[in-house]
Amino acid sequence: MKISLAAPSYTAYSVVAAAQQTMNLIPAAVEVPNEGTRLVLYGRPGLQYFATVTPANIRCLWSGGGRLFVIHGGNEDEIHSNGTLTTWGTVAQGTQAPDPAFIASNGTQLLIVSGGKVYCDNGSGAQPANFAITGTGNTFASNSTLIDSGQYQTPPVAGPFLPAWQGKNILIAGIPYVMSGVPNDHTIVLGSVPPNLTGATWETAQGAQVDGVWGAYIDGYFVVNRVAAGQQTGRQFNISALNDGTRWSTLDFAIKEGAPDNINSVLADHEQLWLFGTDTIEIWADVGASPFPFQRIDGAMIRDGSVATWAPCSVGLSVCYLAGGHAGETIAYRAQGLQPQRISTHAQESEWNQAGYRVWDATSYGYSEQGHIFWVVNFWQQQRTWVYDLTEGLWHERAAWNPAGSNYLRYQPWFHAFVPEWGQNGMHIVGDPATGILYQQSLNFTDDNGNVVQYTRAFPHLINENQWHYDHQFELLMEQGIQTPAQFVPTIGLDWSDDHAHTWKENISRLKSAAPSGNYTQRLIFRRLGKSRDRIYRIGITARTKVALIDAYLEATQGFA
Incomplete structure (x- = not known):
């Protein structure tokens, strides 16, 4: 009989209810109705070395116009298509790992928010973005001078x-x-030489450096939410001058007004400015008003805040974020328009909300590949990665593999940028914040820079009114024989749990080799599997080649006791 193979990761609050795991495998629909299998499992993208930066602490990747920039440690570097680097400037660093930074562009300038400070790269590297000091004065063409108006008062005022x-x-x-x-x-x-002017307004960016937590770009304006300190509320956000990230006025600000909670972060999406507060979310729009162009959209308030400053993300046509606040614990939402929809399941929520699980340090990014749109959520302290496939509406997990210890490690890609101008069809570049290594990521790569990838799928419970069943053979249908004669032959392991997923029999140690190169029809069968009232099978695959799991079959006899 066919048994359920392809499904998302779903370990319930009680493993007796569900203990399914889908690690490094992507559930994908077969989009024609006349095939026997409607959902299969494909291996996640592999990694290929691209470049290394020093210091290693990668904090942000951004691409635009065929150029790629990285913030790592206190450096702003440009990474070229051949993997070489140019250092452009330096920026401040924060104290809370993984300490992400933010980059946006208005087409001619880069806004950088890093370590609580705001910078503008005008083409010659990151420079502090300072608030403007303004005044009036007279100019004289004869000696090319500006005299401040205070000099003409009686008595004169110091300039x-x-x-x-x-x-x-x-x-x-x-x-x-x-x-x-x-x-x-x-x-x-x-x-x-200036013209002769009387009472001319002057402005210079020599005030205090603009502080900021996170940033956005919308309609020609850079936007930052301010750091809560002293008399300054964390409900405030400021905008730059139109099309100029070097000009900031202390008067160009607004306050999150619908509720008194502080702003965690800001996000621009679909011509709307999202203010993610700790308890609520407000959506603003550019209405072209003077002196401040942004206003809150009437009724556009969500009564759930954001629990992770660095997690809100534009993904495809949606906004995804980790919600929480006064109403309860962490839930993942996907908003299309102004309507958020819960996308996390009880399985993710059970993990994220357990005692000691840190969610506020989560970072995320979105990308698309082969028709799937993914939201990748990385939890730094937990060293865990959850991935939501917006195309299928299903979750899976990702991790690296340690062959020496036979255990999973933190997934290396923590930051992502896609450069459409590089390569034949563009390049996905991802960064590892611990090692400083940048990788090219692609489904065309089937290992992690030469290292094997370990895939795990834990099946649903096989139970029929808690009666005995006797399992004679388990068969896995997967694509085999596609490796070259010189390539590593994948290893497939099987084990199971007979105590409702509390323990596992053999730690996936019942092993078989996949078919040799060119043998596309060899069957993969495990026999003499014993009896159980409740059986959960688990397969593990160690490979450096393409992995595609199609179906699973079980030959069993039902008992009656």
Whole structure:
């Protein structure tokens, strides 16, 4: 008889109810109705070495216009298509691992939010983005100077100009100049000749550096939610000047107003600005108003907050995030439009909400490959990776494998960027925050940079009114013989649990080799499997080649006692 093979990971609060695991295997539908199998399991993408960065702490990847940037440690580097690096600038680091950073672009500039500070890369590396200092004054073409208006008051007022401003930029009546000298507190010598102006407005980015937790880009504006400190509320977010990440005004801000909780992070998606609070979520839009262009969409509030600052993510046509707050514990949601839908199951929620499980340090990214859209959620302290397939609506797990200890390790890809201009069909580049290694990821790669991948599938309970059944043989239908004669032949192991998934018989030690190269029809059968009232089979596959699991069959005799 055919038994259920392909399904998502689902270990219930009680393993007596369900103890299914799908590790490094992707459930995929067969999209024609006349095939005997409607859902199969394919191996996850493999990894191939691309580059290494030092220091190793990869914190962010971003791509655009055929270029790839990485924040690692305190460095901003560009990674070229041949794997070489160019260091562009330095940024602050945070104290909470894995310490992700954020990058966005307006087409000509990069906004970088790192270590609680905001930077702008204008093409020459990350530079602190500072708030503007403004005033009025008179300009004189005869000596190329700007005199602050305070000098003309009675009595004269001390000017704001500082010697440290020399060599910096200043806008006067909207025209940029370089300050070639600052002889005193009320005089600036300009690097080019200005017109004679009276009462002209001037602006220079010489205030305090903009602080920020996370960032976004929408409609020509960079957006950051501010760090809660001193008199500054964590409900505040600021925007840059239009199309200019070097210009920030202390007056260009708004407050999350629908509820008094602080903002964890911001996200721009489908021309809307999401403010993820600790207890609630508000959605704002650019309405073109003056002096501040963004307003909250009437009624666009979700009565669940975000439990992980770095987890909200645009995935395909959806926004995915880990929700929680005053209403209860962590649940994964997928929002299409303004309607969030629960996508986690009781299995994930049981794990995420157990005592001591840290969810606030989760990071996530989305990507698509071969028609599937994935949301990858990495939990740093737990060293666990859960992946939701938006195409199939199913979860699976991912991990690396340690052959020496026969145990799973942390999944290496923690950050992701896709560069469509590289290679034949674009490249998925992923980064390991612990080793500093960047990999190319692809379903065309079937190992982890030369290391084997271990696949595990734990089946549903096989139980019939708690009566004995006698299992004679188990057969796994999988694609075999596709490796070259020189390649490693996959090893398939089988074990089982007869005590409702509390213990396992043989630690997948009943092993068989897959068919040799070119043998596509060899059967894979395990015999003399004993008896049980409740049997859970588990298969493990060690391979460096393509893995495709199609079906499973069991020959058994039903007992009556």
